[in-house]
Amino acid sequence: MRIFVSLTKIWRNIGLSASAKKLTTGQHLQSLTGQSSYLSILCISSDHITELITMPAHKPEEDTDLYAAPATVRGMTQLNKNSFRKKLTLPALKVKTDEINKVMKSLKNVALKRPGLKRVVDLGDEAYKLILLDPFKISSSDSFDASQKMILKNYNIDAQIHRYDLTMTYENFKSEEILKAVLPEGQDVTSGFSRVGHIVHMNLRDHQLPYKYLIGQVIMDKNPGITSVVNKTSMIDNAYRNFQMEVLAGEDNMIAKVKENNITYEFDFSKVYWNPRLGTEHDRIVNLLKPGDVVYDVFAGVGPFAIPAAKKKCKVIANDLNPDSYKWLVHNCKVNKIDKNVEIFNLDGREFILGPLKDNLVKQYEVLSSKDTTSIHVIMNLPGMAVEFLDAFRRLLKDQNPVNILPTVHCYSFSKSDKPALDIQQRAENFLGASLEGHCSIHLVRNVSPNKEMMCISFKIPAEVLYNDCPAMEDSAEEPAPKRLRLDEISASTGPQ
Numbered sequence: 001m002r003i004f005v006s007l008t009k010i011w012r013n014i015g016l017s018a019s020a021k022k023l024t025t026g027q028h029l030q031s032l033t034g035q036s037s038y039l040s041i042l043c044i045s046s047d048h049i050t051e052l053i054t055m056p057a058h059k060p061e062e063d064t065d066l067y068a069a070p071a072t073v074r075g076m077t078q079l080n081k082n083s084f085r086k087k088l089t090l091p092a093l094k095v096k097t098d099e100i101n102k103v104m105k106s107l108k109n110v111a112l113k114r115p116g117l118k119r120v121v122d123l124g125d126e127a128y129k130l131i132l133l134d135p136f137k138i139s140s141s142d143s144f145d146a147s148q149k150m151i152l153k154n155y156n157i158d159a160q161i162h163r164y165d166l167t168m169t170y171e172n173f174k175s176e177e178i179l180k181a182v183l184p185e186g187q188d189v190t191s192g193f194s195r196v197g198h199i200v201h202m203n204l205r206d207h208q209l210p211y212k213y214l215i216g217q218v219i220m221d222k223n224p225g226i227t228s229v230v231n232k233t234s235m236i237d238n239a240y241r242n243f244q245m246e247v248l249a250g251e252d253n254m255i256a257k258v259k260e261n262n263i264t265y266e267f268d269f270s271k272v273y274w275n276p277r278l279g280t281e282h283d284r285i286v287n288l289l290k291p292g293d294v295v296y297d298v299f300a301g302v303g304p305f306a307i308p309a310a311k312k313k314c315k316v317i318a319n320d321l322n323p324d325s326y327k328w329l330v331h332n333c334k335v336n337k338i339d340k341n342v343e344i345f346n347l348d349g350r351e352f353i354l355g356p357l358k359d360n361l362v363k364q365y366e367v368l369s370s371k372d373t374t375s376i377h378v379i380m381n382l383p384g385m386a387v388e389f390l391d392a393f394r395r396l397l398k399d400q401n402p403v404n405i406l407p408t409v410h411c412y413s414f415s416k417s418d419k420p421a422l423d424i425q426q427r428a429e430n431f432l433g434a435s436l437e438g439h440c441s442i443h444l445v446r447n448v449s450p451n452k453e454m455m456c457i458s459f460k461i462p463a464e465v466l467y468n469d470c471p472a473m474e475d476s477a478e479e480p481a482p483k484r485l486r487l488d489e490i491s492a493s494t495g496p497q
């Protein structure tokens with residue numbers, strides 16, 4: 001087959017005279033291209049361009065441009081998968097079909113290594129196949145080292161390098177490569193994403209917005225199991241901690257099913273809070289619990305603390321203000337068959353503490369003896385404001401006889417302070433009206449963004465807070481407490497979540 005090759009532009013670039021040449025497919029082009037490391041050729045049949053071929057003109061230095069998506073896709077806003085077709089001419093060895101596996105094993109160091117591209121291709125001759133080679137390692141038979149030459153000799157393989165034209169398509173490129181080729185040069189390709197069941201949730205930046213539908217489609221195509229991609233269109237600033245979203249690609253079905261720490265949860269992702277990065281933290285708290293313990297989950301969401309706690313045979317009293325969270329929490333308790341162990345409320349956190357939590361606590365104290373090993377935990381995961389609910393514990397049991405089993409609170413908070421542990425302890429003390437010095441542990445949950453940490457402070461509610469309030473701290477909600485936790489008391493476990 002003969003093709004016309006227009007080399008005008010390229011030749012100008014590499015200092016050869018502009019002209020058009022006739023070449024035979026497979027002809028070694030190195031002699032025509034001088035020192036240029038890649039040769040890009042527009043193949044013209046009759047009067048229209050049929051394809052763009054890129055091949056190394058000689059053994060190039062290791063880089064990835066050879067496999068990059070075509071430059072012509074830059075600026076594309078509507079995905080056209082055909083535009084990603086690109087021809088590569090790769091070095092290849094002709095090997096007997098029945099020896100192909102053994103030879104491939106012996107020559108794996110020089111075989112083509114590009115995920116998604118086949119290394120062994122048919123020749124149209126049953127007796128032989130081609131092993132495609134890494135063009136960064138082999139360009140001619142001289143590129144083989146002595147041991148590789150020995151392998152070729154042992155298998156009676158002709159060291160002649162064949163040229164194989166391979167077409168890369170949209171399917172062969174990774175999402176990052178596609179987006180890097182499409183989006184303006186030098187700008188961030190994507191800002192990461194989280195996966196919630198079949199949904200990918202993105203938070204695109206301004207410069208990415210013109211490409212948002214293309215980005216959505218690419219992310220969906222390249223992530224098996226994803227059938228919907230959404231972009232956050234507002235900050236999480238509403239009371240229920242969910243956010244507005246726009247569907248960029250795929251179905252408009254936001255009913256997600258996720259598994260966290262081996263427990264299944266279902267919920268409408270557009271209406272409730274769910275953060276796939278909190279699995280480790282949920283597990284950390286659940287690991288502190290033992291069967292028979294009592295757990296009050298003040299801001300329970302769809303149940304990632306409450307349900308595993310109930311599964312562990314704790315008695316759970318859970319609450320959430322969002323009617324949708326309440327509904328899905330009830331649903332998840334049923335799905336996980338623990339609805340008998342969980343009592344669920346749909347109240348504001350303060351009302352919950354002053355009402356159901358207090359009533360239940362009083363009941364627990366009536367049945368617990370002082371020698372009982374049962375622990376009582378109060379989980380408060382609303383990091384933007386949970387500490388502000390701590391004053392609800394002041395004098396909560398003022399009419400009761402003091403009992404020595406004090407509830408342990410796990411209260412979450414964000415901090416932008418450069419001393420986040422001191423910051424959260426101070427704010428907790430202010431709202432409690434008591435010092436926690438020496439009586440709390442503080443855990444760094446995760447880094448939310450530069451300069452913003454999510455922390456968890458755990459402490460037993462001081463008896464003077466529950467029964468009398470602490471006179472020394474009375475009315476000191478605006479004042480910093482005198483003594484602070486040392487930084488070395490933070491239990492920092494910031495592993496990936």
Ligand SMILES: C[S@@+](CC[C@H](N)C(=O)[O-])C[C@H]1O[C@@H](n2cnc3c(N)ncnc32)[C@H](O)[C@@H]1O
Binds near residue numbers: 240383
């Ligand atoms: C950060 S989410 C935590 C949910 C769950 N505990 C988790 O770890 O994924 C906070 C939850 O508190 C609920 N919430 C917000 N304000 C509340 C309030 N004043 N009283 C009770 N729940 C509230 C929200 O609906 C949301 O489900």
